Amino acid sequence: MLRIGLTGGIAAGKSVAARRFAEHGAVVIDHDLLAREVVAPGTIGLERVVEVFGEGVLGPDGALDRAALGHIVFGNHEARARLNALVHPEIHRLSVEREAAAGAADPGAVVVHDIPLLVETGQEDAFHILVVVDTPADLRIRRLVEGRGLSLPEARQRVAAQADDDVRRAAADIVVSGERAEDDLLAAIDALWARLQDEVAEEVV
Numbered sequence: 001m002l003r004i005g006l007t008g009g010i011a012a013g014k015s016v017a018a019r020r021f022a023e024h025g026a027v028v029i030d031h032d033l034l035a036r037e038v039v040a041p042g043t044i045g046l047e048r049v050v051e052v053f054g055e056g057v058l059g060p061d062g063a064l065d066r067a068a069l070g071h072i073v074f075g076n077h078e079a080r081a082r083l084n085a086l087v088h089p090e091i092h093r094l095s096v097e098r099e100a101a102a103g104a105a106d107p108g109a110v111v112v113h114d115i116p117l118l119v120e121t122g123q124e125d126a127f128h129i130l131v132v133v134d135t136p137a138d139l140r141i142r143r144l145v146e147g148r149g150l151s152l153p154e155a156r157q158r159v160a161a162q163a164d165d166d167v168r169r170a171a172a173d174i175v176v177s178g179e180r181a182e183d184d185l186l187a188a189i190d191a192l193w194a195r196l197q198d199e200v201a202e203e204v205v
Contacts, residue, residue, distance in 0.1 A: 001103045002110045007118035008133030011143040013178025018114040020189040026110040027102040038090040075157045119163045124171040132172035
């Protein structure tokens with residue numbers, strides 16, 4: 001089994017890269033989705049989040065109001081650290097379970113862990129290969145404002161809450177650009193996938 005860590009700043013194009021890996025047959029473990037699972041209604045994770053941050057982070061339906069929580073933790077390092085301490089162990093547990101299932105089903109599987117905060121959580125050495133989708137911060141801010149409806153201060157805050165671009169690039173084994181058209185990023189993942197086939201064969205042996 002070949003384990004790939006995939007990361008990049010918010011709005012860098014990481015989801016596009018993950019989708020392409022999946023189209024090539026990789027098992028993609030989306031840690032953003034796992035983060036939603038661990039705080040779904042009825043989970044211990046949600047109970048703990050409410051205990052720490054209060055009933056104001058719940059919506060009328062009893063589900064987590066992610067926007068309300070975001071207003072609390074983005075721009076507040078201490079609050080964000082408390083949230084991460086609550087959810088990251090559970091996310092890790094689920095990711096280990098999903099990876100084990102993928103390996104049991106196919107010893108030659110390529111498992112891609114799509115992790116927004118991979119570098120921030122010190123997981124640089126946890127994978128055979130670390131791929132970073134690299135896009136300038138100013139472009140990512142513009143994408144957040146124009147594509148996701150964030151205000152300019154909110155977008156800047158989200159970008160500032162993550163690792164510096166230089167830190168991510170320094171941690172990477174492979175850097176692909178998310179700056180240009182989506183087709184260019186897809187082509188870069190296609191080329192990378194072709195190069196990885198020899199490593200997949202080595203892992204099986």
